Amino acid sequence: MLLGVSIIVFFMVRAIPGDPAQILLGQTATQEQVHQLRVQMGLDKPVPIQYLLFLKDAVRGDLGTSIVTGRPVTEELLVRLPATLELTMFAMFIAVLVGVPVGVISAVKQYSLLDKTTSVLALTGISMPIFWLAMILIVIFGVNLELLPFPGRLGTDTTITAITGFVLVDSLLTLNFSAFWEGILYLIMPAIALGTTAMAVVVRMTRSSMLEVMGEDYVRTARAKGVVPWRVVFKHALRNAMLPTVTVIGLQVGLLMGGSVITETIFSWPGVGQIAYESIYRRDYAMIQGVVLYAAALFVLINLLVDVLYAVLDPRVRY
Numbered sequence: 401m402l403l404g405v406s407i408i409v410f411f412m413v414r415a416i417p418g419d420p421a422q423i424l425l426g427q428t429a430t431q432e433q434v435h436q437l438r439v440q441m442g443l444d445k446p447v448p449i450q451y452l453l454f455l456k457d458a459v460r461g462d463l464g465t466s467i468v469t470g471r472p473v474t475e476e477l478l479v480r481l482p483a484t485l486e487l488t489m490f491a492m493f494i495a496v497l498v499g500v501p502v503g504v505i506s507a508v509k510q511y512s513l514l515d516k517t518t519s520v521l522a523l524t525g526i527s528m529p530i531f532w533l534a535m536i537l538i539v540i541f542g543v544n545l546e547l548l549p550f551p552g553r554l555g556t557d558t559t560i561t562a563i564t565g566f567v568l569v570d571s572l573l574t575l576n577f578s579a580f581w582e583g584i585l586y587l588i589m590p591a592i593a594l595g596t597t598a599m600a601v602v603v604r605m606t607r608s609s610m611l612e613v614m615g616e617d618y619v620r621t622a623r624a625k626g627v628v629p630w631r632v633v634f635k636h637a638l639r640n641a642m643l644p645t646v647t648v649i650g651l652q653v654g655l656l657m658g659g660s661v662i663t664e665t666i667f668s669w670p671g672v673g674q675i676a677y678e679s680i681y682r683r684d685y686a687m688i689q690g691v692v693l694y695a696a697a698l699f700v701l702i703n704l705l706v707d708v709l710y711a712v713l714d715p716r717v718r719y
Contacts, residue, residue: 503606
């Protein structure tokens with residue numbers, strides 16, 4: 401999977417119009433200066449040769465050097481990755497925390513006013529573009545009501561000791577509870593903007609899975625035996641209905657990693673998405689390739705964890 405992604409992104413990046421050497425030096429640079437920089441960056445060689453050289457270094461963990469920051473791509477990504485993961489996980493936490501219970505209630509109260517209302521809201525959540533919702537949240541809660549702070553991860557006058565790179569974790573480890581609360585406040589708007597679509601998908605998938613499971617024989621048998629209704633729903637039905645929902649959650653995490661580019665740019669969130677946008681704008685080939693490969697690796701890892709979680713939810717998968 402990673403090899404296929406590396407091939408696709410390597411050749412697609414080089415199809416982007418614009419010469420990185422010319423962009424880096426500016427329009428006033430001479431052709432000789434541009435040529436020298438192209439040789440220095442290895443762009444004078446045929447593209448297949450460039451890929452083989454890139455692959456040789458990549459298997460050793462060397463993804464090249466960013467032409468914008470002048471730092472190794474791996475080092476730059478390790479610095480920014482915690483911010484993206486923190487935003488993605490918080491957005492997914494909100495999506496699951498709200499989506500699963502709402503989906504269950506909608507299935508149990510099928511065709512009720514609550515069910516119809518949640519269906520309309522879920523459809524609306526899927527239809528709203530991330531950038532539009534992000535700007536609406538900023539205007540309402542950030543500018544007009546001044547309830548939530550932005551942009552960035554923390555205020556300019558707040559400092560914490562960096563240990564893991566995760567603001568919430570580091571603030572707790574250093575017992576800086578004011579920074580922890582401030583970090584949550586800064587997370588709310590970008591997390592809602594990023595996680596609303598995932599939340600709507602989780603609601604719809606949970607509802608449809610629950611409706612299918614609630615009609616199974618073992619659920620009717622449990623009801624006929626007089627099992628308490630909430631026990632029927634949560635122990636017998638929900639656990640089996642969670643299998644397709646878990647699959648969707650795993651896929652949504654990968655989609656959130658991609659959607660973070662827009663969210664991080666709007667909220668000036670210092671993560672991988674923001675540097676990906678800047679790298680595309682400046683034709684920083686090495687950084688673009690590194691960002692996509694890291695995202696693909698995380699996506700593969702998350703899907704592996706989802707497969708393992710199947711065996712936890714359904715013992716039949718183990719055999």
